[in-house]
Amino acid sequence: MRQTSPSPSAVFNDTLLDDLVAALSGNAQVWSSMNRPHLLITASIQEADGGDGTSIHISGGDPKHGPSTILKRAIDIQSILQPGLPLTSESPVSPTDSQDGDESFIQYQGPQKRIRAQSPTDTDVHDPDRANKARRVESTHPRKSKGSLRPRTAIPSADSASHDSQRQMAITKNAFPRRAKPTTDLAPSPASSSLAKFVQSVWEQIHGGISLEPAIFAAQAADRPGETTAGAMSLAAPLHLSTTSSSLVSPGSQTDVTPESFTLGNAFCRQVLQTSRACRSVEVIVQARWVELFDAYVAHLTRTEGLSALRGRMAAMGEACRDFGWNEKEMRNKMAVWRGYKEIKDAGGWVPLVFAGMGLYRMCKYRVGLEPGPLSSLKAMRSRLEIAADTIRPEWRKLLVAVGEPTQLHYRGHPHDWVAQADGDEPLPLSHTYRHQEVPFTFRHVDECLVDEEHWPDEDPRRVPMTTMVTNASAAHICDTCGQPQSDEIKDNQCRCFPSLFGGQRQKPPVQIFRTKNGRNNGVQALLPFSRGSGIGEFVGLLTSGIQGVDVMNSAVGARKYQIWQGRESNFTRFVNHSCNPNALFHKFTWLGMERILLVSKGIEAGAEITVDYSDSYWEGLDKVCLCGEACCRYQGRSAA
Numbered sequence: 093m094r095q096t097s098p099s100p101s102a103v104f105n106d107t108l109l110d111d112l113v114a115a116l117s118g119n120a121q122v123w124s125s126m127n128r129p130h131l132l133i134t135a136s137i138q139e140a141d142g143g144d145g146t147s148i149h150i151s152g153g154d155p156k157h158g159p160s161t162i163l164k165r166a167i168d169i170q171s172i173l174q175p176g177l178p179l180t181s182e183s184p185v186s187p188t189d190s191q192d193g194d195e196s197f198i199q200y201q202g203p204q205k206r207i208r209a210q211s212p213t214d215t216d217v218h219d220p221d222r223a224n225k226a227r228r229v230e231s232t233h234p235r236k237s238k239g240s241l242r243p244r245t246a247i248p249s250a251d252s253a254s255h256d257s258q259r260q261m262a263i264t265k266n267a268f269p270r271r272a273k274p275t276t277d278l279a280p281s282p283a284s285s286s287l288a289k290f291v292q293s294v295w296e297q298i299h300g301g302i303s304l305e306p307a308i309f310a311a312q313a314a315d316r317p318g319e320t321t322a323g324a325m326s327l328a329a330p331l332h333l334s335t336t337s338s339s340l341v342s343p344g345s346q347t348d349v350t351p352e353s354f355t356l357g358n359a360f361c362r363q364v365l366q367t368s369r370a371c372r373s374v375e376v377i378v379q380a381r382w383v384e385l386f387d388a389y390v391a392h393l394t395r396t397e398g399l400s401a402l403r404g405r406m407a408a409m410g411e412a413c414r415d416f417g418w419n420e421k422e423m424r425n426k427m428a429v430w431r432g433y434k435e436i437k438d439a440g441g442w443v444p445l446v447f448a449g450m451g452l453y454r455m456c457k458y459r460v461g462l463e464p465g466p467l468s469s470l471k472a473m474r475s476r477l478e479i480a481a482d483t484i485r486p487e488w489r490k491l492l493v494a495v496g497e498p499t500q501l502h503y504r505g506h507p508h509d510w511v512a513q514a515d516g517d518e519p520l521p522l523s524h525t526y527r528h529q530e531v532p533f534t535f536r537h538v539d540e541c542l543v544d545e546e547h548w549p550d551e552d553p554r555r556v557p558m559t560t561m562v563t564n565a566s567a568a569h570i571c572d573t574c575g576q577p578q579s580d581e582i583k584d585n586q587c588r589c590f591p592s593l594f595g596g597q598r599q600k601p602p603v604q605i606f607r608t609k610n611g612r613n614n615g616v617q618a619l620l621p622f623s624r625g626s627g628i629g630e631f632v633g634l635l636t637s638g639i640q641g642v643d644v645m646n647s648a649v650g651a652r653k654y655q656i657w658q659g660r661e662s663n664f665t666r667f668v669n670h671s672c673n674p675n676a677l678f679h680k681f682t683w684l685g686m687e688r689i690l691l692v693s694k695g696i697e698a699g700a701e702i703t704v705d706y707s708d709s710y711w712e713g714l715d716k717v718c719l720c721g722e723a724c725c726r727y728q729g730r731s732a733a
């Protein structure tokens with residue numbers, strides 16, 4: 093049998109060969125013939141077939157009685173060699189003494205029967221050629237290796253060692269990087285870890301598939317016929333603080349910003365913010381809908397192509413990877429997050445996605461809060477979310493064009509024109525909840541008190557003697573609580589006693605009218621927590637006097653008594669129920685020289701009903717039973733007067 097030396101550059105798929113030889117339960121040899129790889133089982137040294145194709149030769153027989161070839165089959169093993177690395181016959185010498193000829197082999201020690209590799213002995217020292225052979229075998233069969241085939245390491249000749257051996261590339265057995273086990277010693281500090289993650293995300297974004305077209309400028313240009321994108325860019329001019337330097341503010345230079353350009357800069361910055369916020373909302377609803385598209389396409393593939401669900405998903409995934417320009421891992425990661433968006437949409441509708449804050453991505457990435465319990469709570473909240481979104485931010489529905497959903501509002505009017513019901517039941521129009529009354533229900537939402545001129549023809553009964561502070565420009569009202577000047581102008585106001593109610597941007601109160609379950613009709617629910625001492629709202633209604641027999645608030649400034657009646661015109665404070673253990677109270681506060689009655693929190697959690705103590709003067713003589721349900725209730729179970 094002629095043997096040629098295998099190429100030292102031939103790289104084998106060790107695992108496959110391991111498995112193959114292990115299955116044959118014996119030693120094996122690989123050699124090349126006619127530049128094609130062969131695998132020979134060494135149980136019997138018998139060439140079965142020179143052949144001209146790449147084949148596995150399986151021979152057997154008792155050497156004493158001569159070989160008896162039992163060629164079973166020939167298998168092409170070219171495919172298990174690394175492509176592009178053909179066997180060559182240039183390697184110098186056969187590693188075994190018993191072989192000769194122009195075919196060489198690498199001896200393989202099968203996993204079950206290990207042959208100790210030859211190593212140079214004392215005798216070898218005197219026989220350099222034999223020693224070299226032994227070294228080659230040793231390097232081919234490192235003792236620690238467990239039954240694997242390797243190309244033989246070439247032993248450089250004296251004159252070629254300096255360069256040839258330097259240029260031999262190899263893929264080592266342990267080249268595949270394994271994940272390092274994190275150790276506490278080496279764990280980066282949280283700060284550097286956060287920064288490292290941040291920088292990593294920047295690199296990922298740069299190298300990922302995003303495109304940062306300045307769409308906002310294009311949109312502005314579209315709004316202004318004849319305006320180019322570059323021209324629209326000039327809208328951002330107030331933000332170009334320095335035209336001579338690439339940095340916004342040149343060191344040492346004093347940039348003059350006029351009030352007008354500051355206002356323009358604010359407007360531009362706000363516009364960009366709002367545009368990007370709307371884009372972010374569109375992004376997540378589109379991604380939630382895309383997951384539905386993906387699932388529907390998989391169903392299509394399984395139906396029309398006869399693919400299994402798994403194969404259908406793989407096929408759809410492949411197409412998605414191609415179209416998004418992402419690899420499969422990126423695509424899977426994105427889809428996992430997007431599927432979270434879809435689950436939120438399925439439970440709570442589109443509102444939670446459109447108005448989601450920064451936590452949405454993390455929540456979906458780490459699947460926190462997407463358990464059945466929280467999702468069913470979200471489901472019960474769905475219509476409440478829609479009431480608020482439709483009545484406070486009606487423009488949100490227009491974004492649904494992006495996912496082909498109807499854009500008509502479900503809930504029109506004032507946020508408190510709707511009464512939310514428990515267990516996700518459809519909200520009721522406010523007037524429907526007073527149908528049981530004999531007098532038809534009419535109600536107008538107002539933010540300020542109205543003066544009943546019949547009783548107070550000349551002045552507002554709440555006016556208090558004014559405390560003023562004269563400044564350069566004008567006289568200012570001084571807060572009798574904090575001693576700071578008060579003003580409805582944000583830039584002039586310094587009183588921070590109730591910032592959500594006075595002196596700043598008045599916020600929509602995060603409360604809803606809801607239907608109580610225990611016979612109190614409607615009540616007020618906090619949608620967000622109210623910290624202790626914070627203002628929830630002002631008790632407003634008709635400023636009048638002398639009313640009896642209906643719910644009314646009595647107050648007085650000095651000797652001047654007045655009443656606030658909320659029967660026809662008011663705000664949500666009209667619907668606050670009584671509790672003998674309330675979480676809010678009514679509090680007098682003077683704003684701009686006028687007494688105000690505020691609903692102030694004693695510490696309220698999100699979701700809780702807001703209650704106050706109506707006071708004994710309310711309940712005394714009233715033929716009602718208190719239904720507050722508190723253990724300390726003062727008016728429960730009493731016999732009606």
Ligand SMILES: C[S@@+](CC[C@H](N)C(=O)[O-])C[C@H]1O[C@@H](n2cnc3c(N)ncnc32)[C@H](O)[C@@H]1O
Binds near residue numbers: 611717
């Ligand atoms: C200012 S309204 C509050 C809103 C009212 N629940 C509604 O649906 O219009 C006051 C009325 O609510 C009811 N109410 C408030 N608190 C109550 C309580 N603890 N027990 C029984 N009824 C209560 C009484 O009918 C009372 O006259």
